[in-house]
Amino acid sequence: MSNFPRFAIIIASFLLFQCKQSSKPEKTLEIQKETVKVQATSITDNNAFLIKGTSFSLENTTIYLFKAEDDSFALVDSTTVSDAKFQFKGLAEAPSMYRISENRNKNKGFSILVDASEIHVFLNKRIDHSTAYSTSTVQKEYNDYTSQMTVFKDKGMALYYGLKGNFSSENIKKLKQDRLSLFAEQNSFIETYIKDHSNSYVAAFLVKENIPTYNAKTLRALYNGLSPDIRDLDFSKSIDSLIVEKESKIEERLPVVVAKKVEENFTGEYRPKAYKISGLNPYGETVSLKSIPKGKVVLVDFWASWCGPCRATNPTLVALHKKYKSQGFEILSVSEDKAEAQWLNAIAADGLTWDYHVIDKNKSIAFRYGVESIPFKLLIDKNGNIASEKISGRALEAGIQQLLKE
Numbered sequence: 001m002s003n004f005p006r007f008a009i010i011i012a013s014f015l016l017f018q019c020k021q022s023s024k025p026e027k028t029l030e031i032q033k034e035t036v037k038v039q040a041t042s043i044t045d046n047n048a049f050l051i052k053g054t055s056f057s058l059e060n061t062t063i064y065l066f067k068a069e070d071d072s073f074a075l076v077d078s079t080t081v082s083d084a085k086f087q088f089k090g091l092a093e094a095p096s097m098y099r100i101s102e103n104r105n106k107n108k109g110f111s112i113l114v115d116a117s118e119i120h121v122f123l124n125k126r127i128d129h130s131t132a133y134s135t136s137t138v139q140k141e142y143n144d145y146t147s148q149m150t151v152f153k154d155k156g157m158a159l160y161y162g163l164k165g166n167f168s169s170e171n172i173k174k175l176k177q178d179r180l181s182l183f184a185e186q187n188s189f190i191e192t193y194i195k196d197h198s199n200s201y202v203a204a205f206l207v208k209e210n211i212p213t214y215n216a217k218t219l220r221a222l223y224n225g226l227s228p229d230i231r232d233l234d235f236s237k238s239i240d241s242l243i244v245e246k247e248s249k250i251e252e253r254l255p256v257v258v259a260k261k262v263e264e265n266f267t268g269e270y271r272p273k274a275y276k277i278s279g280l281n282p283y284g285e286t287v288s289l290k291s292i293p294k295g296k297v298v299l300v301d302f303w304a305s306w307c308g309p310c311r312a313t314n315p316t317l318v319a320l321h322k323k324y325k326s327q328g329f330e331i332l333s334v335s336e337d338k339a340e341a342q343w344l345n346a347i348a349a350d351g352l353t354w355d356y357h358v359i360d361k362n363k364s365i366a367f368r369y370g371v372e373s374i375p376f377k378l379l380i381d382k383n384g385n386i387a388s389e390k391i392s393g394r395a396l397e398a399g400i401q402q403l404l405k406e
Helices: 003-018 137-161 169-196 201-209 216-224 234-247 308-327 340-350 364-368 393-405
Strands: 048-055 062-069 072-080 085-091 096-101 110-114 118-123 131-133 278-280 286-288 297-303 329-335 356-359 376-380 386-389
Touching: 048 062, 048 096, 048 110, 072 085, 110 118, 110 137, 131 137, 137 169, 137 201, 169 201, 169 216, 201 216, 201 234, 216 234, 278 356, 286 356, 297 308, 297 393, 308 329, 308 340, 308 393, 329 340, 340 356, 376 393, 386 393
Parallel strands: 048 118, 297 329, 329 356
Antiparallel strands: 048 085, 062 072, 062 096, 096 110, 118 131, 278 286, 297 376, 376 386
């Protein structure tokens, strides 16, 4: 799609925010049902699952079921609430992550691991307080794991809020040190959990989930530690293939010798894998790092329409994008705006013509990258590794040039 029509859509979207309409016809959603429906009412059928839900929603509210696919979720079914109840039936040849939501936004909802069992779900008014229960061993083990991970998440938030708005250099330095310690503790827990549950599907699931996190040597050790029965599953064999792929790329992840002029930002040390980034763009589409073609040098720009210094650097970004796009350079803008109207207006007003924009209203992406203040820019190399953080000015263009040569 050319820049002009995309901008026309953005501006039109902004204008719609300004208009008050008393009624709006809702388009019918075409649902591609990938899950095969279970005709029998018995959950004893092989590979059959039954989700029995309770919801605070109004009568006839539509409930949507999404299934995880790579870094996103695909809509597979929908139903309506009746007498505060709803249910889904389907087939689960292997346990998979699903998400239940009361709206069509696949990025919001309650995530559960679905296996061939009867699963009871209670959707709370606050979706993050929802719960799931099943008598299956897989469900119990996964719930035990997620409970502990929630503890780590709460500890991480406590570190941030413990600053009480005092973002002095000393506090920020301590926050980063404390967060590194917490991440190390969390990773140690995950490794121990996998080793202690070697005969569990959940352990194999966690090995796959952490392929971007651990190095090939650690992944191979964790995978080989799984029981022969678990490794013999088709799901596990696919994990082995992913580890083999990572092992084959070890040489690509060795330190890179860089030019002197960018040594202050590119130290030549091992570059960590970029964390996942996923969100909705101005057109309501899900955009992630994987949306950008492989082999690109990517600048991730954390900004907001209300951030004066951010807006002041936008003309520079526009110039850099125009200058280096044809050479393999791309920009992914992550906005911390709360109001979509202001976000859309700023994109249009500043001429941010690149295709990759996401809004991070709850700052979940920013927190994952340790962004305490904006503007904050980081560069990702062609292999998807973080090459530099907090880069700006002349060093930014020099960094782009160097990474494009690699």
